[in-house]
Amino acid sequence: MGGVKQVYDWLVSRPLRTAGLAFYASLPYSVYAFFTSDIQDDFAASLAKIVFPPAAAFLGTGIAAELLKTFAYEDKFHPRTRLGDFSKRKKIKKSLENIDFEARVNREFVQLEKPGSVKAVVSYFKRPAFPDTPGGADALAQLAGKEKDPAIFLSAVVEYFKQDKYDEAFLQLDKALQAKKALPKLHSLDWRVLQLTNQLDIFLNPRDPAPLIGAAFLNAINQRFGSALYYSSLARHTAYEFDSAFKLEVHCLGALMNHTLNSTVSEDIWKGFIHEVRKQPVLERVSETKNPVRQLKDSRFLAGTVIFKDKKSRVDLEAEKELNEYLSLRLPDKFCVAEPFYTTESPVDGLHTLAMRFMPGETFLEKLKKYDYSALEDTVDCLAFIHAKVPEGMVRKGRVKLGLKLKHKLVDSDLSIPKSLARKFVQNYRPVFDSLQDTRFVYNKDAHPENWLIAGDKIVVLDCENEHLVPMQFDLVNLLEYSDLLPDKVKDRAIDGYIGSYKKYSGTELNKQEFRLIYFNSVITRAVSLCSAWSSNDRRSMHSQRPVVINNAIHAISRLKQEHRDYCRKYHSYYVALEESLAEIKGLVSVQGNH
Known part of the structure; x- marks a missing residue:
């Protein structure tokens, strides 16, 4: 019986295809009529014998299947019609009349x-x-x-x-x-x-x-x-x-x-x-961003159409929406942004929501996990374009206060390191801090690999929060030092590519040696910030990545010593102390991550 029902459901759920089967099933009779009829003596009657059976089979079967589908068949995608439905729909139409x-x-x-x-x-x-x-x-x-x-x-x-x-x-x-x-x-x-x-x-x-x-x-x-x-x-x-x-x-x-x-x-x-x-019970987090970005993954259509970003401040979401719109008008054809739709006026559970268009594809991080670097060049090029084209005056909160922010990250209760260790790091941070003051400050894209989507031949820019100006190397560090998936040679090519692209879009030539020195110092700074942010209980999935970014900072100091010997001799004791502090932090977060 199960097989019979499956055949019945298949036929009823597809009236047009069922009518087509009936049409083809009647063709042998038409062929027989064609060869046995005397067309010359009675053309009209012969034509009727040939044409009427398939036409009647198609129309009759199609109408019958459509009626059965309407009143006797139901599945997830097709609700069965009840007689009372017609009057309900009539009331709905009447409510829209005016x-x-x-x-x-x-x-x-x-x-x-x-x-x-x-x-x-x-x-x-x-x-x-x-x-x-x-x-x-x-x-x-x-x-x-x-x-x-x-x-x-x-x-x-x-x-x-x-x-x-x-x-x-x-x-x-x-x-x-x-x-x-x-x-x-x-x-x-x-x-x-x-x-x-x-x-x-x-x-x-x-x-x-x-x-x-x-x-x-x-x-x-x-x-x-x-x-x-x-x-x-x-x-x-x-x-x-x-x-x-x-x-x-x-x-x-x-x-x-x-x-x-x-x-x-x-x-x-x-x-x-x-x-x-x-009202839905589950809005699933899309990526490990600071402010949650969620989608309805139980819905096949909505999961691939709209994403929702939550934040306490509506002003912040509106600023992000404005920046998205600014970039969408200026980005080259190979780049695009997630189109913003609407920002809620009133908070729900203390949070405002920004609805944006979701574009299916792979994040750059997903590409990196497969050791696929094919999108890196274009991603770096897009980052340089954003840094060159977003005017400083459009960035809402001005320059980030680097020293103050670092102190807050080190004493954050989530990171939970001894005060003496935090004090040692801050006391030896001076040469890093001074070098960061000598670079250009640009819009903070927060360019980590989960904030770029590879959709076909397009690079989609995600999460354009509009807050601070930061040293331009910070975003490149966010992109390249987020994991241990990129070898030094690939990073070096990306740094060179950024310098070239920035000149192309801004007309300003950057000093490569100075840029690299500040890049390595930026790795140290960003490692502490990421390690602290990833220590939150809301981001447990990132706990295991904390030793990775700290290790990247230690490696950055090693490369700094190789490439900038005079500079490192001058500040030798500072960087020795920073290396020791980072190694100690790495040990602490490694132990915490195992609990």
């Missing part, structure tokens, strides 16, 4: 040029009619990015929509609108066929929000923006009324639609969505 969705569309944002010479009509069923256009949604998106052609962007939207990659489809639609050029519409026949099938699906499945999301997309693609907002709103209300298993996904898609069209109620939709997300 809303002017056209007025919600920001016409200044979506004001397009008058159609002039549009390259082609976008088709749903055929390949795009562009010369040299490769197949596949990703290839289309790349081509659209180069050509800045809204017609190609819309073709990418259609291809992503077919694959149910709604977040990517929204992103391409957003880019098509931002191009501010004439947009082609769907081919008229495509539009009519899709609209007919979609409306039938909506009618038969009043509790299923999926066809309503489909309607929102189709209307947006065909530039019926008011209707697109209407259907996304109807989908959201339907999902909550019938307690859909995918109500959060539907809510998120509605928020993305409003965001894409720059709707006047976009912030309200995002606010409601984050409020619902906050």
Whole structure:
């Protein structure tokens, strides 16, 4: 019986495919009729014998399977229709009757040029009619990015929509609108066929929000923006009324639609969505950043679409959002930032939340763990661009107070080292501190390997908190000395690459010897800071990494002695004491990590 049920479920859950099977099953009869009928004597009757069976089989079976799917079949993705659902949906539609969705569309944002010479009509069923256009949604998106052609962007939207990659489809639609050029519409026949099938699906499945999301997309693609907002709103209300298993996904898609069209109620939709997300029992941490970045990993769609960053200060999150937007307008094409969507106005459990677009890919740390250094050159290049282009005046809190911060890190209760050891380190820190004053201070990107995402051929910049100016070597240390996965030769090439890229983007040439001296001193400083931060009970997974960064600092002193002998002779006693202090700290955190 189990096998029979599986076959039944397979046939019922796919009405169109089932109708196709019936069509092919009836073809032998049509072939028989073709060879046995006297077409010359009675053409009409013969044609009916040949054509009617497969047509009737296709339509009859398709309609029967669709009705069975509607009223007698249910799975995780398809809720079964009950008779009472129609009246409930009618009430939902009535509640939306008095809303002017056209007025919600920001016409200044979506004001397009008058159609002039549009390259082609976008088709749903055929390949795009562009010369040299490769197949596949990703290839289309790349081509659209180069050509800045809204017609190609819309073709990418259609291809992503077919694959149910709604977040990517929204992103391409957003880019098509931002191009501010004439947009082609769907081919008229495509539009009519899709609209007919979609409306039938909506009618038969009043509790299923999926066809309503489909309607929102189709209307947006065909530039019926008011209707697109209407259907996304109807989908959201339907999902909550019938307690859909995918109500959060539907809510998120509605928020993305409003965001894409720059709707006047976009912030309200995002606010409601984050409020619902906050009710979920588990928001899983994405990476070991200072301020938690989380995602809903139980949701296949939301885990790959939106991430949530929590912080006590809304001002800090807004500053990060502003910096993201600043960089997104200036970064070269091979780099991008995680697009910010919305920041909550009121805290929940003392924390504000910033919703950002998640981009699937591997963090640079994940690449390093496989000893894959292929993305290092571009990552260093991107870091140099950020340092060169973010103006000092945009950084909110000015220069970091290095001495004060170091003291706080050393006496932090989480690090838990003897006061005498902390005092010894501070007393011998003078040459390190003095050298750091001689370098350029730049925006603190916090460039550790988990804050870079490798997504295809793009480097995605994550976690752009906007707080302090720091010595420019600090970020390079964060990137290269976070682990023991990079050999010295690779680090040296990265340092040289940074110096070259910084000159390229800023026009300023850095002295290599001085830069390297300050780099090694920066390793010492950052090792203490990271070791202290990773000693928190909230970051137990990083406890085992503390001896690694301290060991990197000890190694940095060794390299400093090799490359800068005169300097190290001058401050010999200081660096001997620092080496001893670091070795003692390493011993203490190694013991703590084993408990």
